Each structure stands twice: as structure tokens, then as C-alpha cells.
Amino acid sequence: MDPAVSVHNLSKRFGERVAFQDLTFEVGHGEVFGFLGPNGAGKTTTVRTLGTLIAPSSGSATIAGIPLTPENGEEIRRRIAMMPESPGLYLRLSVIENLECFADLYEVPDPRSRIDRALGSVNLAGRANDACGSLSKGLRQRVALARALLSDPEVLFLDEPTSGLDPVAARDVHELIDELRKRGVTIFLTTHRLDEAERLCDRVAILNTTLRTIGRPDELRDQLFAKTLTIKTLVPLSDPDRVFAGLPAVNEWRQDGAGGYLVAVSDSSVATPAVTRALVTAGAEVLSIGESRHSLEDVYLELIDEEAGRR
């Protein structure tokens, strides 16, 4: 089966300025794909390019099975939906009037039931007749999501969907994305929020004009960081080297404060029991042993800092 989005050496320049360069990746059907990067990395420009709002300077792409060309713009836009960072609602119009307008622009059949279903998906059925200008930012974001769902898109581009939302409103958006994933909608999610990407995305790409890395969050962690056991003892070990040296799956260790040790391991399921036995044998008074987990934020910062260091 063809991927939902396929991008090959795609680049966009505005005169001398490079917005993004040589992007190559694929997004599978039903996948939630996170697109991360610092401000100015080219995330929004990439989304606009894939959404046919901007023409690429070079390279090729296929969206929902259709080659990205100027002639195919209308056909691609029929099969996708985009939610820009700003909801862009007509504030003098009611929620339902906004949705009616877009249902007609997508020429959806039976618009009434589509609108009801979209409003139901975002729990806004009770606010259908409210003017959009009277809604909170979180509710406006939900209306924008309902608008994006009207056409039953094959690929849904969400550009910073929780930007500026309070935690409760952001959680609602997360739940909706989870719902859409269950329905098999392919979601292309750009975000600054790494916790959001880690929680929602099957795979993430980190962009900083060029693609820095791509993969599942746990894969990226494993690629960049060694697995580490964090050990705390009541009294510092008298000879830690003798305790840790030669244990299976243990690569190296280092002191981390008084009574603290960080042990780099290749396989924690092998190393943890061996380290525990060695500590007990050495008579150590163990307070805790745990595997330290690097977050996606660590991965992100490592990659972006590494690049900043190279410049």
C-alpha cells in the first residue's frame, strides 16, 4: 500500500533564504507523525507546501496518492484538511455558519449530518449557535478542528494545535487526536511541545531546515543515549570499580554524588539483576535502583544543541 504522504528531496527557498532542504520521508496510513523543530526550522512552510499553498522549489511529493503538482492542487485539497496555528474563524459568524461555509467549500454530501458529527466529535454540539467571537481560545481551536474534520480527510495536517491552550483544553485536543488515530486518519502534527509529540506520535521527525532525524521516540532515545541504571546507596561503596566491573551488559560506570552511581548498560534486563546481586554481595545498603529514561526533549535538545555547536 502506498504511504499517505511520501516526500522525496523536497526543498523550498525564498530567494536566497532556505526554508527547508532535501526532506525525504514517508508517513504511513493511519500514522500520527510528529514534526518537531525550533522556530524558523521550516515546519509551517513544509506543511503549507504539502498542503499545496506553497510550491516547492525542487523535489517531489505524493499526498494521499496524488503527486504534488500545481495541476493537482484542487484534487489534493479535496483529500486533506489543514488546521493552521491560528484557528482563522469568522468571528461574527456562529459556529454552525462557519461550518456550513466550509461544508459547501468542500461540497460534502449531506452537510447537515456531517456538521452534527464534526461538532459531536469536538463536544461542541451545545454551542453551535454561539458566535465564534464569543468563544474562548480553546473552544475556537475545537471549532477549527471540527472544520478540519468536515470533509473526512485522508490526511489531516495540524499545525501547533495546542499552541496557547491551557492544560485542560490541550488535553481535550490530545484526546481528539487519539480518537482520530483510532478511526485511521493519518495525522501530520507539527508541535513545539515535546511531551505532546512523545505522547501522541507513532514517529517523529526533527527538522532544523534539514531533517535531523526521524524514527519512533524510543528508537531515537536508544540511538542517542546509552541506557543507564541510577543507583543510590546509603553509604558510598568502598570499591565501586570492583562491584561493577565485569558484570554482564555493563559498559561503564561513574559516580553521581555521594552514594550515587550511574551505570551505562547495553541491556537493562540483563544488567539490572546482575548489578543488584553484586551490590548485595558487596554488602551495600541500597536505597534505590532504577533505569533512567531520556525523554524526547533530551533527544531534541541533544540534536539541536549539537547542530548549534557545529555552526
Next chain:
Amino acid sequence: MSVSERRVRAIFRKELREYRRNGSIIATMAVIPLTFIILPLITVLRLPASGSRALLAGHPLAILLGIPAIVPAVLAAYSVVGERQQGTLEPVLTTPIPREEFLLGKALAALLPSLAIAYAVYGFFLVCVALFSQPSVASAVLQGPDVLAQVVLTPLLAAWSIWLGIGISARSSDTRVAQQLGTLASLPALAVTYLVALDVIQVTLGLAIALTLALLILDGLGWRIVSPMFDRERLMTGTR
């Protein structure tokens, strides 16, 4: 190119709903025509019966053609850049609507209220003249060819003014600049109406027909000329 009536209607209906709920648009549309009607109305109503001869020589009603030249220009100049500044343009551009349909919906939405206002003001002027001016003055003002010219030229001038305004709006990055330029662009048409009214340009039947045909052609071309000016990428990024 086939046009989707449903998509054009969606833009048209949305625009009218926005106009209706925007007090400043309604106020602007109401005030501008008044500035065109007050002076001619006072002049005509105060004219003695002996003054009708002077009126017969000119075309005083032509001044009122300034209404369809100016009113829609303000609306049209806002149409694209206004949406862009509000952030409502991007979601529309992500839908399958082609630019030609989007602009047609916008143009029709600006045309309808402009025509309604122009004809309403014109009707009000005629009623006032018929009821309150000297009979000889009234018959001098209400000349059949002038009334016909007013009826025919009003939509043609309005359409021309709308395409100019939309073209300016599609290439502007600031609403105020677009509205100022839109008003400026409609001044030549306004000047012509005044020169006709003051009999500086002497209108013959041939000239009237030529003018009508020229406007018809310009209106037809307007859609085709303005559509390529609506560049999605430039509107999104401000480049190109």
C-alpha cells in the same frame, strides 16, 4: 472552466452575513451615498421653474453614478487583504475552491449591496424631485435616456469598481492601504460622471453606447485579469 455554484454561493453567503453584522461596513455604505445625493438634491429642489432650461442642457443625474463607482470599491478593497489580516484566508485556501470561484463569490457579494444602495438612493432622489421640485425642473431632471443610462450603467460601473478593488486587495499587504488605493482607483470613473453631469463631456447616443460596451468588456475581462493576481503563495508568505 466549470464553476461550482455551491462554492461560489458559500463565499457569497458568508460575505453577506459578515456585512450584515459589521456596523462599520453598514455605516460606510450608508454615509457615502448621502454625500452624493445631498448637494444635487438641494440644488434641484431650490431651482426655480426658469432654471429647468439649464438642466436640459446637462445630465445632472450622472453625478449619482458616483455611488456605484465608490461604494463597492471600499468593500472590494477589503475582500482579500482583510481576510488575510484576520487570519481567515489560510483555512479557505486549504479547501478545494479555485481562486476564480473565490473571487467571483467575493465580487457578487460586494455587487449586491452596492446595487441595492445605488438604486435605492437613486429612487429616493427621483421621488423627491418628482414630489417637491418645480414641475418643469422635474421633467428636465427625469429625462428618459438619463434614467435608462443610470439603470444600465450602475451595475457596470459597480462591477468595474469591484474588480479594481479586488485586484488591489489581492496585491496589498495592508487593509488601509488597499482601501485608500481602491478609492483612488475609482476616482477616474467618478471624474467622468462629474464631467458628464457638468456637461464638460457632451454625451451623444454613440458615446453612451461605446461607454456601455467598453464597461461590459472591462467587466468581463476583470475576472480573468484579477484571478491570476490572486497568488496563494504570495498571500501566505508575502513573497513573490
